[in-house]
Amino acid sequence: MGTHYQGTKAETDALNAYIKLMRAAESVTARAHSLLPKEITLSQFGVLEALLHRGPLCQTELAGKLLKSGGNITLIVDNLEKAGLVTRERDKEDRRFITVSLTPKGRAFIEELFPKVAASITHEFSALSPAEQFTLGWLCKKSAPPVPRPSSQPPDASGLPIAPSSPPLYFKFKA
Missing domain, CATH: 1.10.10.10 (Winged helix-like DNA-binding domain superfamily/Winged helix DNA-binding domain)
Incomplete structure (x- = not known):
C-alpha cells in the first residue's frame, strides 16, 4: 500500500519509499520479537x-x-x-x-x-x-545518517556526516 497523499512527485516517491521501508522493518521486527520471552x-x-x-x-x-x-x-x-x-x-x-x-x-x-x-x-x-x-x-x-549527539567539539559546517553519493563500484547489480 502506498501513500494517498496528492503531493509532488518527489513527495509521493519519498512517502512511498518510507512506507515500504517501515512496513518491511515492522514485519522483520515483529517476527524477531516473537522469539523473545514475553518478559524481555x-x-x-x-x-x-x-x-x-x-x-x-x-x-x-x-x-x-x-x-x-x-x-x-x-x-x-x-x-x-x-x-x-x-x-x-x-x-x-x-x-x-x-x-x-x-x-x-x-x-x-x-x-x-x-x-x-x-x-x-x-x-x-x-x-x-x-x-x-x-x-x-x-x-x-x-538515507538516514546518524543524528549528531551533543558534544564539546564544534560540528563541521553541516553538522552531519557525509554519505557517499553512490554505492561501491565492486558490486554488480542484476535487473
Whole structure:
C-alpha cells in the first residue's frame, strides 16, 4: 500500500519509499520479537546483545548504540538489573561514569537467545542476494545518517556526516 497523499512527485516517491521501508522493518521486527520471552523487550534484548558482543559498556555508550535517551536507557538497565541479567558499577575516579556488565545469568540467557534471533533475521533476509543486502544497508545508511549527539567539539559546517553519493563500484547489480 502506498501513500494517498496528492503531493509532488518527489513527495509521493519519498512517502512511498518510507512506507515500504517501515512496513518491511515492522514485519522483520515483529517476527524477531516473537522469539523473545514475553518478559524481555526489544530494547532490553538490544542492551544484552551489545554487552555480549562489545563487552561492558557505560550507559551513555549503550544509549548511543541503541538510539535511546539517557533516561530511557536507565529504565531499560534498571529492569535488566532487577531481573539479575546485568550489573552496574560506578567508576571510582569519576562517579558519573557507570559501567553495565552481563551477569553469568545474563550471559547464559543472551548466548542461548541470540543465535535464534540471528537465524530468524538471516532467514528473513534470505529473499535478498548478498549484493542486495549490502545495497539495502548502504541505502538505509545513506538515507538516514546518524543524528549528531551533543558534544564539546564544534560540528563541521553541516553538522552531519557525509554519505557517499553512490554505492561501491565492486558490486554488480542484476535487473
